Amino acid sequence: MSAARGTGAERRLALLLCAPAAAFMLVVAAFPIVYALWLSLHRADMRAPDQTAFIGFGNYLTVLSSPIWWDAFGVTLFVTVVSTLLELILGMALALVMHRTIVARGLVRTVALIPYGLVTVVAAFSLRYAWTQHTGWLAGASAPLTQTWSSIAIIVLAEVWKTTPFMALLLLAGLVLVPQDVLNAASMDGATSWQRFRRITLPLMKPAILVAVLFRAIDAFRIFDNIYVLTNGAHGTASVSIVAYNNLIRGLNLGIGSTLSVLIVIAIALIAFLLSRLLRSDAPDAPRAWRQR
């Protein structure tokens, strides 16, 4: 305690000790972010370096008035909402299984986590080959990866298959916190297992659920690798990250590309803000609240 307040000399020493870490963070985190912001306000194309000029919010106007951005935004939002929802449902089921397992608990939990341990690109390639016409074992004579909605369905499937275990793990952590005596008491009062789940387990788990949804939604919004491998954004399946990659890395347009990156960060910040608002208003330490009632 007293060390935290400390004397002037100690305080200086503390600052000095922190300085290298702070400087490191400034270089690797703050600089790129500020540079991206700076670039997003400029016309900056790598192939025309002498035409770089300040254009205010011109790039933002270009992006936000482009149907390409809004199409990609729609696809990204759709994939985010649908896959997070499916993962929540399946993840909860998986978490319950992992929680209730009596025999070989460690083995069950490990096996359930295998999809999450796989490299996304590898998983996506195996799905792509599986749905290649004639040669893929799931495709037969069809070619689902050449149509918009069937492609999006496969992209969602790839996401869900891959990250449901992660969701389940986060939910399991919440599940463990539900006090057994409360469940027993409810059982004594004649509550069915569904009622116990709906009325006791779910409300008590709410903070864990919201954290899990927050993590996954942020992650899903940045989706890139699955789409890159499965369709490379063809047939109207591009996500915002794919569009950013095409403009920044492939098109070498630093200005537009940085603008896209900034907009993606803003969108993610918005998602995080909305979900965390939900989290704060609904989670005043749920177990204690229940006991006081």
Add this chain to the structure above:
Amino acid sequence: MKRRPCVSVLVLLGSWLATITACAPVPDGIVLGLYKYQENYFDEVLARCNAEAAGRYTIEQHILPRDADGQREQLVRRLAARDQTMDIVGLDVTWIAEFAEAGWILPWTGADSMAAVEDMLPGPLATMTWQDTVFAVAANTNVQLLWYRTDLVPEPPQTWDEMLVMADSLAAAGKPHVIAFTGAQYEGLVVGFNTLLESYGGSLLSEDGTESAVDERTVQALALLQRFATSAGASPAVGNAHEAEAQAQMENGYAAFQLNWPYVWAAMQVNNPAMMDVFAFTHYPAVVPGRPARVTTGGLDYAVGAYSRYPELAREAILCLRSRENQKFMTLNAGTPPTFRSLYDDPELQAAYPMLDVIQDQLEHAVPRPRTPFYQNVSTVVSHVLSPLRQIEPEATARELDERIQDALESRGLLP
């Protein structure tokens, strides 16, 4: 032997710090860095040129990814960072204008440029210059041919029209009938469309490469593409077919026709030798009867990196890497078509490489892809506007193409 200094430090995410070191032992003296993708048998060419240099320099290859986008990304990033080790860069023929305009590759002048263009066929030669200056030297060239199965198609089609009709009747007879075509949303689709368009006499860009040249011939080419996409000849998977998928359709017996690069000949020998008896090739089908198709050239060019410390030696090394003997060696072993006119008369090559005559014929009428520093943008929007092929509406799609190409040329708007 000495060790090269370990240089590149990579900081990732601020969470971990990895030092990637390139500390392979290298011989003393000048080392010329060569950045290109790995070709089979190329190591031997490299060894020969290093032997020829007799210790004045050693060429050391840095292997780039196989796909063109991956290569370009690495080249551009290094060149934008003024990498001094980039003495020789292997460029896809579509990048010359972009790299020259950005000042990333050095021009060739005087005796060097005379040596570079000597005996070149017009197809590859057209890829070597930008603004009437030689910026790159062709190492190999490429054109697509029509591949077909003699058991299904006794007499190969001369025109697209004939081919579509043949595919229809094969389908009606319940036989393999697919026309394997690189219809995925990527560069291969642009190559296919450019061939159709140029064969109609049209062009994507104006002569000077600054404006879109969409006209009624573009509409014709779009109409043909749309007709193909909705015909029996188009497989449902055409919208996902790259070169490899197109060739797989042939190898697996689903395709009766294939429009693809000559590498498929060697691939078929390895993957499905039983089909070699019926696997044949001929000229790319015409779109206008009696007028040979004008096919799009591909291939690899070498250029000297702008930040090289040894540009003179780099030029010398390039002339060796693509010398007549080395091109011949690569044609014989790796199957890449040569760029020297005289090699097409070489009896040894003609015996070993059956496609040679057809390729030379096509190279006489071959066309480069649109020449502009913004080619990558143009290519990206063209393949996007054309996809999916089935939904092309010739008139409307042509108008959209016109607008989007113009935007791409002015680096305006968003790339899809």
